[in-house]
Amino acid sequence: MAPSSPYNALVRRPTLRDVAEGAGVHAATASRALNPATRHLVSRETVQRVDRVAAALGYRVNPVARSLKTARSASIGLIVPDLMNPLFPPIVRGVEDVLLPIGYNAWIANTDNDPAREAATVEAMRARNVEGFVLATARLEHPLIDQLDAADVPLVLVNRRTGRADVPSVTPDDVSGVALAMRHLVELGHRRIAHLAGPQDLSTGVTRLRAFRQALEDHGLEVAPERIVTCKEWSQVAGAEGAGRLLDSGAEFTAVLAGNDLLALGCYDALAQRNLRCPEDVSVVGFNDIPFIDRVSPPLTSVRIPQYDIGAEAARLLLEELRDPGRHPRSIILPLKLCVRGSTATVDPHRERRR
Amino acid sequence: MAPSSPYNALVRRPTLRDVAEGAGVHAATASRALNPATRHLVSRETVQRVDRVAAALGYRVNPVARSLKTARSASIGLIVPDLMNPLFPPIVRGVEDVLLPIGYNAWIANTDNDPAREAATVEAMRARNVEGFVLATARLEHPLIDQLDAADVPLVLVNRRTGRADVPSVTPDDVSGVALAMRHLVELGHRRIAHLAGPQDLSTGVTRLRAFRQALEDHGLEVAPERIVTCKEWSQVAGAEGAGRLLDSGAEFTAVLAGNDLLALGCYDALAQRNLRCPEDVSVVGFNDIPFIDRVSPPLTSVRIPQYDIGAEAARLLLEELRDPGRHPRSIILPLKLCVRGSTATVDPHRERRR
DNA sequence: CTAGGTCCAGCAATCGATTGCATCGGTCGC
DNA sequence: GCGACCGATGCAATCGATTGCTGGACCTAG
Numbered sequence: 205m206a207p208s209s210p211y212n213a214l215v216r217r218p219t220l221r222d223v224a225e226g227a228g229v230h231a232a233t234a235s236r237a238l239n240p241a242t243r244h245l246v247s248r249e250t251v252q253r254v255d256r257v258a259a260a261l262g263y264r265v266n267p268v269a270r271s272l273k274t275a276r277s278a279s280i281g282l283i284v285p286d287l288m289n290p291l292f293p294p295i296v297r298g299v300e301d302v303l304l305p306i307g308y309n310a311w312i313a314n315t316d317n318d319p320a321r322e323a324a325t326v327e328a329m330r331a332r333n334v335e336g337f338v339l340a341t342a343r344l345e346h347p348l349i350d351q352l353d354a355a356d357v358p359l360v361l362v363n364r365r366t367g368r369a370d371v372p373s374v375t376p377d378d379v380s381g382v383a384l385a386m387r388h389l390v391e392l393g394h395r396r397i398a399h400l401a402g403p404q405d406l407s408t409g410v411t412r413l414r415a416f417r418q419a420l421e422d423h424g425l426e427v428a429p430e431r432i433v434t435c436k437e438w439s440q441v442a443g444a445e446g447a448g449r450l451l452d453s454g455a456e457f458t459a460v461l462a463g464n465d466l467l468a469l470g471c472y473d474a475l476a477q478r479n480l481r482c483p484e485d486v487s488v489v490g491f492n493d494i495p496f497i498d499r500v501s502p503p504l505t506s507v508r509i510p511q512y513d514i515g516a517e518a519a520r521l522l523l524e525e526l527r528d529p530g531r532h533p534r535s536i537i538l539p540l541k542l543c544v545r546g547s548t549a550t551v552d553p554h555r556e557r558r559r
Numbered sequence: 560m561a562p563s564s565p566y567n568a569l570v571r572r573p574t575l576r577d578v579a580e581g582a583g584v585h586a587a588t589a590s591r592a593l594n595p596a597t598r599h600l601v602s603r604e605t606v607q608r609v610d611r612v613a614a615a616l617g618y619r620v621n622p623v624a625r626s627l628k629t630a631r632s633a634s635i636g637l638i639v640p641d642l643m644n645p646l647f648p649p650i651v652r653g654v655e656d657v658l659l660p661i662g663y664n665a666w667i668a669n670t671d672n673d674p675a676r677e678a679a680t681v682e683a684m685r686a687r688n689v690e691g692f693v694l695a696t697a698r699l700e701h702p703l704i705d706q707l708d709a710a711d712v713p714l715v716l717v718n719r720r721t722g723r724a725d726v727p728s729v730t731p732d733d734v735s736g737v738a739l740a741m742r743h744l745v746e747l748g749h750r751r752i753a754h755l756a757g758p759q760d761l762s763t764g765v766t767r768l769r770a771f772r773q774a775l776e777d778h779g780l781e782v783a784p785e786r787i788v789t790c791k792e793w794s795q796v797a798g799a800e801g802a803g804r805l806l807d808s809g810a811e812f813t814a815v816l817a818g819n820d821l822l823a824l825g826c827y828d829a830l831a832q833r834n835l836r837c838p839e840d841v842s843v844v845g846f847n848d849i850p851f852i853d854r855v856s857p858p859l860t861s862v863r864i865p866q867y868d869i870g871a872e873a874a875r876l877l878l879e880e881l882r883d884p885g886r887h888p889r890s891i892i893l894p895l896k897l898c899v900r901g902s903t904a905t906v907d908p909h910r911e912r913r914r
Numbered sequence: 915c916t917a918g919g920t921c922c923a924g925c926a927a928t929c930g931a932t933t934g935c936a937t938c939g940g941t942c943g944c
Numbered sequence: 945g946c947g948a949c950c951g952a953t954g955c956a957a958t959c960g961a962t963t964g965c966t967g968g969a970c971c972t973a974g
Contacts, residue, residue, distance in 0.1 A: 584923075584924085585923065585924045585925080586924095587923075587924065587925080587926090588922085588923055588924070591923090600921085600922075600923090601922070601923080602921080602922060602923085605922080605923080624929090626929095627928095627929050627930070627931095628928070628929050629929085630929080
């Protein structure tokens with residue numbers, strides 16, 4: 205159907221001009237009548253007339269034109285490092301469930317942990333006038349975030365934070381989470397506990413490691429450097445590799461606190477490869493309590509993070525920022541709880557002596 | 560900083576006019592010089608001059624303005640029913656990995672299996688001039704898809720299809736997949752096999768059920784209606800409920816073919832609740848081989864779907880459609896293979912007699 | 915020497931909505 | 945009875961890029 209078709213008028217999306225014409229008013233008046241914020245500038249009857257015509261024609265504002273004019277978009281960018289990590293989908297849901305009902309859209313993007321891809325995505329979204337970002341990709345050193353913050357782009361970090369101070373964020377209370385896990389292990393009789401630490405360029409990795417050390421001290425246990433191994437990334441493979449190093453190093457321990465669930469899974473692999481059993485030989489605790497982690501074998505004892513709430517709170521925080529930009533940045537720390545499952549057991553005194 | 564700040568010129572994103580001015584040409588010329596498709600209309604030197612100025616100013620085209628004018632957007636919509644289902648993230652990745660390198664963006668959205676939310680999202684995306692859709696939400700009866708198709712919106716369905724014929728799609732070869740799974744069970748000695756069927760308003764649910772019946776016939780086994788139970792949705796809860804009905808009905812069977820992995824997990828739950836063991840008492844086969852399903856207990860034997868490839872192929876198909884809209888719709892069916900794991904075992908002749 | 919053609923670049927309209935300012939009729943207060 | 949004000953609406957510029965058309969410069973062929 206050629207654009208010059210006589211039926212064109214019927215096919216084309218109605219524009220504001222069509223509505224205005226139908227209602228016998230100027231487009232400006234129609235615009236004001238349709239917009240709740242400016243409706244009061246237009247007489248009662250005109251508003252009704254315009255509304256009726258708009259409904260009859262099935263008029264919907266063209267967001268592209270509006271966005272060009274207003275430099276806004278009623279949408280925000282939601283950037284996650286890796287959608288395949290089960291941690292993130294629930295966060296996405298939380299964000300969406302808060303934003304969608306009030307007419308905001310969340311544009312989801314995956315960076316694949318690639319800063320270049322992240323920069324490109326953020327740039328593309330900014331060019332499309334997104335009004336702010338929820339970022340789940342923060343590193344301790346994160347030039348892009350510094351730059352966005354400096355440019356006063358509304359921003360909320362989730363899960364992880366950057367080294368810079370005052371970017372609003374919603375994060376789990378990692379310190380308490382580690383403390384919970386450690387108390388659990390100590391109560392089971394473990395004294396020599398190892399830590400599979402996460403990447404040390406991420407706040408979560410650093411914070412959990414620090415909290416691990418602190419917990420050891422709090423329980424009067426020795427802080428043995430050989431029981432701490434750092435993994436390059438939050439993945440099962442890296443976890444297996446790290447746990448392998450730990451096991452092969454000859455370090456003595458009866459339990460492992462893994463920096464997150466994927467590392468814990470990797471730890472399972474390393475144990476199995478060496479014919480060690482969990483929890484009989486080594487207890488393992490994870491972090492995040494990602495979906496389905498209660499179904500692995502053995503079911504992983506893990507620190508539960510309120511993933512959905514993190515997303516929801518982040519969305520609310522961002523909306524606050526959008527509504528009143530001058531406001532002092534606020535961060536939220538959400539409480540955690542420990543889910544005890546089959547991967548942790550009391551330490552076997554016999555084995556304990558042997559190892 | 561007020562918008563009238565003297566530094567405004569430095570702060571503001573450079574526009575095409577700025578570039579044109581800097582290069583001493585008209586904006587139209589700058590536009591043509593910058594656009595590869597129209598570059599040939601401009602003299603060599605002018606192109607170079609404009610390029611240089613654009614680079615110096617850090618000019619980037621405003622996609623909103625361009626989109627308003629051209630009614631295109633270099634982006635497509637990617638609609639999934641439920642991001643929390645681990646099946647979908649790999650598909651998303653596949654789509655992104657094909658589109659991003661060629662300058663297309665994928666706007667991801669989650670419908671939460673809600674047709675209203677889906678319609679709203681699709682409408683919002685169309686209003687933003689997305690050039691096409693990859694839909695993972697197809698139902699057999701799907702008015703929205705019919706409507707999009709009728710409006711000649713470029714469309715590719717993934718994973719599921721609609722009842723209407725000629726919408727291009729990329730789907731797994733469900734029939735062969737079921738055949739593989741069934742042959743495996745038969746080879747293990749199973750003769751009485753039950754099916755936890757998926758929703759019958761989805762092509763996957765229907766196709767797999769039909770293939771299940773066919774496989775029974777092919778192996779000369781009885782098609783016993785009491786061994787077929789339908790689940791309302793693809794979820795663990797629905798699977799547990801369905802398997803519960805199956806187990807409590809008194810139907811006799813030694814193996815269950817679950818319509819997908821989540822149903823299989825639910826089946827595990829129902830078995831555990833009744834103190835039945837898998838695979839000793841009942842073998843279970845899943846479908847999709849979602850991430851981590853090899854880690855559950857027992858590791859699930861499942862039909863592997865090339866999830867990433869489904870996404871990638873869908874993106875390629877959509878690009879083809881965009882490049883030459885007249886073309887006849889083409890669909891792709893991807894081959895599957897069976898991953899045999901711990902949830903299936905030879906049927907125990909003793910138990911077989913007993914049940 | 916001129917008609918016709920090619921190449922290059924500018925002009926101006928356009929996409930669709932928003933918004934500061936002007937206008938106009940009418941009311942109110944003095 | 946007149947200026948001030950107010951409420952309602954229209955006018956026109958604007959956001960930033962694209963593109964059909966026009967026209968000038970220059971070349972070539974007849």
